[in-house]
Amino acid sequence: MSNKILHSTIKGEGKPLLILHGYFGMSDNWKTLGNQFAEEYQVHLIDQRNHGRSFHSDDFNYNLLAEDIYHYIQHHQLKNVQIIGHSMGGKTAMLFAVTYPNLVDKLIVVDISPKAYEPHHNAILAGLNSVDFSIQNSRKLVDAQLATYISELGIRQFLMKNVYWKEKGVLDFRFNLKSLTDKNPEVGKPLPQNTSFDKQTLFLKGERSGYIVAEEQMIIDNHFPNNKVVEITKSGHWLHAENPKDFYKEVCDFLG
Numbered sequence: 001m002s003n004k005i006l007h008s009t010i011k012g013e014g015k016p017l018l019i020l021h022g023y024f025g026m027s028d029n030w031k032t033l034g035n036q037f038a039e040e041y042q043v044h045l046i047d048q049r050n051h052g053r054s055f056h057s058d059d060f061n062y063n064l065l066a067e068d069i070y071h072y073i074q075h076h077q078l079k080n081v082q083i084i085g086h087s088m089g090g091k092t093a094m095l096f097a098v099t100y101p102n103l104v105d106k107l108i109v110v111d112i113s114p115k116a117y118e119p120h121h122n123a124i125l126a127g128l129n130s131v132d133f134s135i136q137n138s139r140k141l142v143d144a145q146l147a148t149y150i151s152e153l154g155i156r157q158f159l160m161k162n163v164y165w166k167e168k169g170v171l172d173f174r175f176n177l178k179s180l181t182d183k184n185p186e187v188g189k190p191l192p193q194n195t196s197f198d199k200q201t202l203f204l205k206g207e208r209s210g211y212i213v214a215e216e217q218m219i220i221d222n223h224f225p226n227n228k229v230v231e232i233t234k235s236g237h238w239l240h241a242e243n244p245k246d247f248y249k250e251v252c253d254f255l256g
Contacts, residue, residue: 005075006068007053009045012038015105016078017255018069019045020089023121023187024159024175026052033240036248041082041255046072048092050176057176060183065092066099073103082255086110086240087211088187098195098223107201107224108251111209111237113216114223117188123149125181128159133171139163142171158238196223202254203229204247206239228254 009027017037019030027034027045034045047054049068057064069092073081082105085093090112097104127149136142142163146156166172201224205212212220212229220227230250235242 003071004055004068006049006055006072007047008072009034010076011035011043011045012041014041016076016081017041017043018073018078018081018083018093019043020048020069020083020085020092021046021051022087022089024051024124024162024180025086025089026162026174028052028161029158030240033244033248037251040252044072044076044078048089050179052174056179058179058182060179061186062091062095062189066096069093069096070100070103079103080105082106082108084108084110084251085112087112087237091187091189091191094191094197094223095195097197097199097201098191101197101199104197104199106199106255107197108254109201109203111204111206111211111239113203113212113220114191115216115219116190117211119185119188121184121187124155124159125184128173128177129181131173137169137171139171154238191223196225198226200254201227202250203227204239204250205229205231206235206237206242207231207233208236209239211237 021029027047030045034043037043048065049057050060083093090109094109094114097107127146131142131145136145143156143160150156162174163171164174232239232243232246240247
């Protein structure tokens, strides 16, 4: 059992709102929206294990990620939390909600469904693992190396946010690349069968994203009978970054 506490940035006052980033992400990705939400809520921008400034571990699966959130909530003595989880963070949030329903008031799942997903980060993992910081010793060189595997500039910029100066002249990734590579199949795992969360749940999906499709409504209904699915226009998988205005409005309307 891990009793290490996840790193977070806490802003604002009021009812707690926990925000969980996706795979290879970090709490900083949510800084701008976090500041907006902090006008109404006590916002907790959380780094999940092996990401951002949180602890590294060889062990990585959704049971542990949900348990990390439980320890975090106990540590900060929070009650009736509201959770926003994007992608991998959405899977963590869903499992947490079905496991500890009495701790959660409302749930927002961003562009992910409870189903199983085939591992599909192969090019990203290959690109990240091809970086040798003794050779790629500047941000420009790291980006050029990643570009040989990852053509999409937006994805590279997202990944490059994790590159930092570990010490003078030495770059490194903030995330635990070895563990995330070894445990990559865990990221696509489904929510366990016969689990459900009866309170209000909002699913937000990107108009140009294929992560939540109409055929999945039945599996969503099975786990989250009190759900609403809303599409955010002009956005793909990173809808909160691509259309933050509509995203913010839908979340505020739902949290009320």
